Amino acid sequence: DAKTTQPTSMDCAEGRAANLPCNHSTISGNEYVYWYRQIHSQGPQYIIHGLKNNETNEMASLIITEDRKSSTLILPHATLRDTAVYYCIAYGSSNTGKLIFGQGTTLQVKP
Amino acid sequence: NAGVTQTPKFQVLKTGQSMTLQCAQDMNHEYMSWYRQDPGMGLRLIHYSVGAGITDQGEVPNGYNVSRSTTEDFPLRLLSAAPSQTSVYFCASSYSGLAVTNEKLFFGSGTQLSVL
Numbered sequence: 001d002a003k004t005t006q007p008t009s010m011d012c013a014e015g016r017a018a019n020l021p022c023n024h025s026t027i028s029g030n031e032y033v034y035w036y037r038q039i040h041s042q043g044p045q046y047i048i049h050g051l052k053n054n055e056t057n058e059m060a061s062l063i064i065t066e067d068r069k070s071s072t073l074i075l076p077h078a079t080l081r082d083t084a085v086y087y088c089i090a091y092g093s094s095n096t097g098k099l100i101f102g103q104g105t106t107l108q109v110k111p
Numbered sequence: 112n113a114g115v116t117q118t119p120k121f122q123v124l125k126t127g128q129s130m131t132l133q134c135a136q137d138m139n140h141e142y143m144s145w146y147r148q149d150p151g152m153g154l155r156l157i158h159y160s161v162g163a164g165i166t167d168q169g170e171v172p173n174g175y176n177v178s179r180s181t182t183e184d185f186p187l188r189l190l191s192a193a194p195s196q197t198s199v200y201f202c203a204s205s206y207s208g209l210a211v212t213n214e215k216l217f218f219g220s221g222t223q224l225s226v227l
Contacts, residue, residue, distance in 0.1 A: 034214070043115075043201050043218025044154070087153065091214065097142060097161050098169060099216060101154040 004088045009106040012082075018075040020105050022088030025069040031092035033064060035073045037084040038104070044087065047073065078109045113137050117202050117219035124192040124226045132187040132222050134202030140217075142205045143185035147171065147198040148221075154201065160185055161207070192226045199223050 005023040012018040024033060034049040048055055048062045050071075055062045061074040075082055087104040118133045136143065144159035146169075156169030160179040174196060176188040185204075189196060202219040 032214070036216070041199065041221065043203070043220055044216070045218070046215040049214070085153075097144070097159045097167065098156060099144070099159075099214075100156060100170065101146070103153045 004090055004102055006086070006088050006102065006105045008103065009108065011108050011110055012075075012078045014080060014109055014111050015077055018078040018082065018107055018109070020073040020075075020086050020088075020107065021070065022073070023070045024088070024090045027068050027090045028092060028094070030094065031090045033062065033068075033071050034089045034091055034099075035060070035062065036087045036089070036101070037082075038087070039081075039084040044101075047086075078107075080109050080111065083107060083109045115202055115204050115217050115219035117200075117222050119222060120220070121223050122225070124189070124224065126192060126194060126226060128192050130189055130192065132189075132200055132202075132224070134185045134187065134219060135183050136185075136204040136217070137183065138204065138206075138217065139182060140204035141182065141207045143179065144169070144203050144216075145175070145177065145185070145187045146201045146203065147196075148201065149198050157187065157200075189224075194226045197224060197226045 032049050032051050035047040036044040038044040050062045064071045085104040085106050087101050115136045141162045145157040146154040148154050155171045158177040160166045163182050166177050200222045203216045205216045
């Protein structure tokens with residue numbers, strides 16, 4: 001399993017873009033990068049995932065470097081409701097069901 | 112759709128008591144799993160199942176039992192509760208734990224367990 005490394009915490013001003021980095025230097029070729037977030041004490045929520053191309057959906061954009069050793073989750077216009085813990089996970093077919101969450105990044109969006 | 116339903120939402124146990132945390136999903140998902148989350152920490156995988164009749168251990172399986180007799184249900188049993196098992200427990204499901212290309216986990220709202 002590829003291990004991911006994220007900063008413990010980040011701040012972002014409301015209305016600005018939030019850029020959350022993730023390092024996954026040992027990622028293997030069949031492992032996708034997934035992002036989830038957990039607001040307060042709710043169950044985590046899926047955000048986005050990708051293999052090697054950049055991805056965008058209604059919630060966020062995912063930028064994966066060409067060597068796939070790192071990625072950035074972008075929330076284009078952060079709101080106070082985006083304050084949460086964000087988890088970056090590398091997962092592939094070799095994991096066979098073991099989706100392991102790390103410590104994540106606590107994003108605080110400030111007015 | 113109810114999604115992933117966990118019961119109870121809150122539970123207080125005494126050391127040594129046993130209990131079962133219930134988890135049910137109505138999305139016909141093959142994959143189900145249990146996580147625990149201690150205060151200020153990330154989620155840790157306890158057990159998971161890739162289909163009825165199939166279960167496997169996660170990161171922290173000791174003290175917990177699971178079984179998967181139906182696709183819909185995945186109960187988590189605490190055999191003899193200990194204070195170290197005080198935590199919030201989350202159940203999750205997805206279409207298939209082995210299908211990488213569309214692996215979205217759906218989580219329940221959690222069970223807060225205190226063991227005195």
